[in-house]
Amino acid sequence: MSGSSSSLKPPADASAPVRHPEAPSPGELLGAHYDQCFGCGGEQPHGLLLEARAGEGVSLTAEFTVQPAHQGAPGLAHGGVLASALDETLGSLNWLLRTIAVTGRLETDFVRPVPVGSVLHLQARVTAVAGRKIYSTATGRLGGPDGPVAVRADALFIEVKVDHFVDNGRPEEIRAAMNDPDQVRRARAFEVNP
Ligand SMILES: CCCCCCCCCCCC(=O)SCCNC(=O)CCNC(=O)[C@H](O)C(C)(C)COP(=O)(O)OP(=O)(O)OC[C@H]1O[C@@H](n2cnc3c(N)ncnc32)[C@H](O)[C@@H]1OP(=O)(O)O
Secondary structure, three states: OOOOOOOHHOOOOOEEOOOOOOOOOOOOEEEOOEEEOOOOOOOOOOOOOOEEEEEEOOEEEEEEEEHHEEOOOEEEEEEHHHHHHHHHHHHHHHHHHHEEEEEEEEEEEEEEOEOOOOOEEEEEEEEEEOOOOOOOOOOOEEEOOOOOOOOOOOOEEEEEOHHHHHHHOOHHHHHHHHHOHHHHHHHHHOOOOO
């Protein structure tokens, strides 16, 4: 069974997404937006270490290898971890729009169990944009990019200003990020002043 709530259906006046002219080229790795991010950061040993690659249009692919630290049932990935992998993949799409956005809603279907050690092949694309609202969808497949779907999600991201993080994040981490030239450079990729 699948389906999504009405708030995930773009309104009639929504527009098709427009890839930013300076978005990474198809095939290019996006890299981490923050090295402490649970989804993509290289400094989180139990994180997902998810690597996303730009696709055509406003789409991307990503891979996530399920580690023993990601278990729920014995030998199987925890559903919340799989939802995180989908969330991170969908969030990475905003790089291609050059828009800073956070997840407002994420609806996930868990279709097949995902064993530890398996690689989840994720594919995501933005389907529509309406004002600050960005609608997107993703699948995660097992055994290869054309393998059977194990998880899928629809999401609504909401565009925010960089102040969203500055005003709400714990001051220690905000200060450290602002003092990190690499982090400042990544933030500038979104054409914002950190
Ligand atoms: C430096 C680089 C770093 C880049 C960093 C990137 C990090 C990516 C990490 C991966 C992604 C994440 O996990 S992000 C972390 C998880 N998410 C969060 O923490 C978000 C927490 N929530 C919030 O802060 C807030 O609720 C917002 C920002 C989402 C929305 O608040 P707001 O800005 O006041 O906007 P608001 O007026 O309420 O809503 C705007 C429009 O969106 C709709 N809307 C809002 N929320 C929802 C919702 N849950 N479901 C349906 N619709 C919603 C409203 O109806 C409205 O529609 P209309 O009336 O206009 O039609």
